[in-house]
Amino acid sequence: MRDVAVIGAGCTTFGEKWSSSFRDLFVEAGALALEDAQLSGEKIDAMYVGNMSAGRFIEQEHIGALIADYAGLATHHIPSTRVEAACASGGLAFRQAVIAVASGMEDIVVAAGVEKMTDVEPGASTDTLTGAADREWEGFVGATFPGLYAMIATDYMHRYPLTREQLAMVAVKNHYNGARNPIAQFQQEITIDTVLKSTMVAEPLRLFDCSPITDGAAAVIVAPLERAREFTDAPIKVLASAQASDTITLHDRRDISTLDASISAGQRAFKMAKLSHKDIDLVEVHDCFSIAEICAIEDLGFCRKGEAGKFTADGQTALDGKIPVNTSGGLKACGHPVGATGIKQVFEVVQQLKGDAGKRQIDGAKIGMTHNVGGTGATVAVHILGRV
């Protein structure tokens, strides 16, 4: 297997981008990534595009070909493949690109993620996102996505010492980071009170416990490590790529407030990279809801089960904490264009490892991790990236 490196990365600003179409978003992110790698498009051998639900959000399928066409690569007839795994689509697109290069099958591969979510009404987007769970046995009976995560929160708070205020600290911390990220959807700080006084969505989760509806795209370019210096002075090595799955329904899980797929993918990634959680300088975790970040940092081993509330409230996951979590602002503040999120996480880690993260820079960051969840934990992709 060949070593793989990220040689370029680009991301649009995230938000309600009513003046940009789906294809505009992708082209913008792709162009930024190509510019970053100082690469011309005709050198690209293949593309993988993470997208959850263009069919329902913009009534467009056949995304692989659409993207290849509007990226100006259709006449080069490169293979372009859409990858779908709900909110983990981006993480899996990145993994497919890494596998393609590692195998020797392709050399220069684009991994992109894109979602345009604001073209439908809120009720319709809620319903579309419910498709990431089991439509027949969860969605049919009135489960929403916030509702499913709320049931994780109820279970967790019944069994472990997590206060409502500690849970709110996840959002407060991520908004603090988002306020220092020029691409973030929300660039304003909030207080615990902001969270606790916001509209109830699904008890105990309130509006500010939830990631928003977002438009956006991100793209990264991967290449064999041995060729990386042709394109960049600062290649970022892919130290591990891991993926795991679990039951589609939350109710069939072994433990409702533990994501076994996160544990499995995390352990596989650490083994592949020959590293442990102590070696990680920062991590982008999948905080689609505040409780999801609490579970993620425990499942990945950054603190013990049941201790993430105190760990967060003590500032251990802040920019200057023991393990900075979601320096980008996470899904909560940076925004969550579902298919793009996994690639944006890689983009953030690459920026941090290159020292390009501005006001949210982690000093001397050498190794970063990404954790991307599909559904309530039925798919998880974990990647570890390191400075060369």
Added chain:
Amino acid sequence: MSVARFWRKIPQRYNMLGTRCETCGRHFFPPRSFCPECRRTGKIADYKFAGTGTVVTYTIIHTASEQFEQLTPYVLAIVQLDEGPRMTAQVVCRPDEVKIGMRVKRAFRRIMTDGESGVIHYGTKFVPVE
């Protein structure tokens, strides 16, 4: 939601018919054709659930998708059936009544309507056991 898709499931949607692996004794609802443990050595047989169970966790939904908007706030829970499997369902009670560990039994109820003049979908909800 399409009519055919949710009406063809009539046996398990209305009667809580599942399956049981006679090799290892595990029950499945909704029915499974393969036992995840015993794989093809498992002997799967039909099983009718008693319909009684316990609330494992819950939420009160305040923001719903279009079909459920008129029901908010409503109680959604994961219920563990006495035979073992868990299912997600609404519990018909006041939001402040639901508790972890609460005993419930199944009830045949209207789940939703496809628009004002659309098809009415029926299925299982749970009601508290007195």
